[in-house]
């Protein structure tokens with residue numbers, strides 16, 4: 309089959325790879341009909357390179373049609389239409405039963421001290437082949453895949469694989485009261501949905517992003533928007549009676565603009581041999597924390613900062629003094645996708661499209677065009693906000 313493969317820093321190619329086969333009786337093979345590119349893929353494309361191997365298949369936001377099921381699979385059959393959550397979770401361990409599917413104890417990547425295995429997400433998360441491909445092997449097929457109807461277009465359902473539950477979790481964790489104010493840093497796909505979820509839950513939402521088209525899209529959904537600039541925390545306080553927003557979602561992560569020193573460190577990491585670069589990444593902490601610091605600065609006293617943006621590194625200093633003094637709550641983590649999908653399914657199927665899932669995709673293309681679209685998405689050119697590949 310054809311698949312999008314990682315070749316090196318900022319280098320991906322489509323090539324012929326072996327078809328996936330059933331390896332466990334609980335597996336299924338899914339023929340992929342749509343597969344999105346995510347901001348998380350940009351970390352692999354850029355700073356997580358030291359954990360990638362040549363020819364790794366990327367992609368963790370897929371959906372499609374079940375082709376084949378293993379002998380122990382009872383909930384799925386050939387021909388079923390499914391969305392596949394990016395975390396691989398078993399559904400019956402202690403963590404899964406607590407709604408912490410991103411920590412699944414059956415799929416945990418203990419060798420790397422990581423949580424649940426993820427599709428297409430480097431050796432840190434199990435080196436599992438991803439879904440930007442014609443076919444995908446899906447472990448724990450009775451639990452993971454979300455079965456959906458046959459009528460509506462893929463785009464209605466596709467984002468249940470990751471960014472919609474991620475945004476939902478971010479806003480639930482942020483826990484602003486109805487009528488309160490939620491600030492969302494980063495209006496990429498995750499931030500777009502987080503803003504819409506906040507608005508849907510009756511919160512006033514202020515979105516911050518340096519890219520005009522992204523602010524434009526958020527504004528279409530009733531979000532007040534601001535450019536990212538120095539003094540943004542003061543601006544947010546001015547808009548909220550001097551207090552600051554009740555909660556802040558950081559949907560930017562470690563590729564943030566505005567931290568030139570860390571930017572240099574990222575560049576330097578790309579030049580080191582993998583083992584050395586991994587060590588540097590894990591111990592030195594080269595995260596770009598500008599946005600996180602701004603989130604902590606701007607949130608009101610006693611408020612919550614909810615991180616959905618992914619950060620790496622272990623030794624990054626945090627403004628602990630301010631965090632303690634302001635009595636801030638900090639929540640974060642990979643999304644527990646399966647925890648939220650039952651709640652979200654009726655919303656994406658609703659004719660009124662309350663979360664605007666049909667207004668996000670800016671680029672749709674075949675697998676062959678994926679390399680070009682990775683480049684466009686990373687550079688935010690051509691109004692690119694969300695790319696969906698049709699393998």
Ligand SMILES: NC(=O)c1ccc[n+]([C@@H]2O[C@H](COP(=O)([O-])OP(=O)(O)OC[C@H]3O[C@@H](n4cnc5c(N)ncnc54)[C@H](O)[C@@H]3O)[C@@H](O)[C@H]2O)c1
Pocket residue numbers: 346347348349350351470471474493494495496497498499516517518519522536559560561562563564565566598599615616617618619641642643
């Ligand atoms: N926790 C999870 O389970 C989970 C799931 C999906 C994505 N993510 C993470 O969420 C983050 C966002 O993902 P995405 O798909 O929306 O990607 P994205 O890269 O398109 O979005 C990031 C946005 O942040 C904006 N930005 C950059 N610097 C900024 C600054 N200083 N202030 C405000 N905005 C700034 C960019 O312009 C961009 O619009 C990534 O870190 C991704 O890895 C986490």
Ligand SMILES: [Zn+2]
Pocket residue numbers: 346347348349368369394470471
């Ligand atoms: Zn994703």
Ligand SMILES: [Zn+2]
Pocket residue numbers: 397398399400401402403404411412413414415
């Ligand atoms: Zn589990």
